[in-house]
Amino acid sequence: MRKLKMSELDRMSVDEFKSAEKTPIIVILDNVRSLNNVGALFRTCDAFRIKKVILCGITATPPHKEIQKTALGSTLSVDWEYFESTQDVVKDLKSNGIKIIAVEQTENATSLEKFKPESNTVYAVIFGHEVNGIAQQVLDICDHWIEIPQYGTKHSLNISVSAGIVIWDLFKSLRLNQ
Numbered sequence: 001m002r003k004l005k006m007s008e009l010d011r012m013s014v015d016e017f018k019s020a021e022k023t024p025i026i027v028i029l030d031n032v033r034s035l036n037n038v039g040a041l042f043r044t045c046d047a048f049r050i051k052k053v054i055l056c057g058i059t060a061t062p063p064h065k066e067i068q069k070t071a072l073g074s075t076l077s078v079d080w081e082y083f084e085s086t087q088d089v090v091k092d093l094k095s096n097g098i099k100i101i102a103v104e105q106t107e108n109a110t111s112l113e114k115f116k117p118e119s120n121t122v123y124a125v126i127f128g129h130e131v132n133g134i135a136q137q138v139l140d141i142c143d144h145w146i147e148i149p150q151y152g153t154k155h156s157l158n159i160s161v162s163a164g165i166v167i168w169d170l171f172k173s174l175r176l177n178q
Contacts, residue, residue: 018077022049023175024051024122024174025051025123025167025170026052026122027045027163028053028056028124028126028127029041029055029056029059030057030134031056031129032058032127033130036066036067036160037160038059039066039068040071040160041160041163042062042067042071042075042080045074045078045167046078048167048168050167052079052080052081053079054089054124056082057084057085057086062075063075087141090138094143099122099123100126101115101125102134103146103166105147106147109146110144112147113149117170117173117174125163125166127159127163130158130159
């Protein structure tokens with residue numbers, strides 16, 4: 001088995017990415033403090049051609065050398081915006097018909113494998129602060145609350161890991177529904 005060279009991977013250019021059809025998912029980071037998590041999230045969003053990333057509150061924004069360490073240039077391909085208030089962004093997105101998903105351990109949260117996204121729907125998925133999670137006032141206005149099942153002694157995953165799992169699962173479901 002031979003490892004492929006970068007030139008053999010047939011990746012699209014940033015310009016091709018910008019004009020390509022996007023997966024109907026918007027990712028929102030609610031006060032994420034780790035710049036490495038922000039960068040890793042951009043790379044995941046590039047991999048699955050996510051529509052947009054919205055950075056809120058204390059979440060750092062590109063260009064920043066610590067974000068670039070893990071983003072590896074994906075901040076140039078993935079569209080992004082910054083807003084101070086996550087709550088205001090969620091209200092605005094909802095008023096435009098976008099369904100809001102909080103990835104958080106809440107009462108009556110749906111386990112990720114049981115969540116079935118609707119076709120022809122745009123979803124915004126929120127990931128919260130590494131310690132405090134998603135702010136309660138934001139949780140209160142979401143449409144869905146999902147959690148990743150975990151079977152060990154810890155009760156959480158790193159945000160970049162959680163995002164990779166959730167985005168991949170939604171991507172699969174939405175692509176199969178098309």
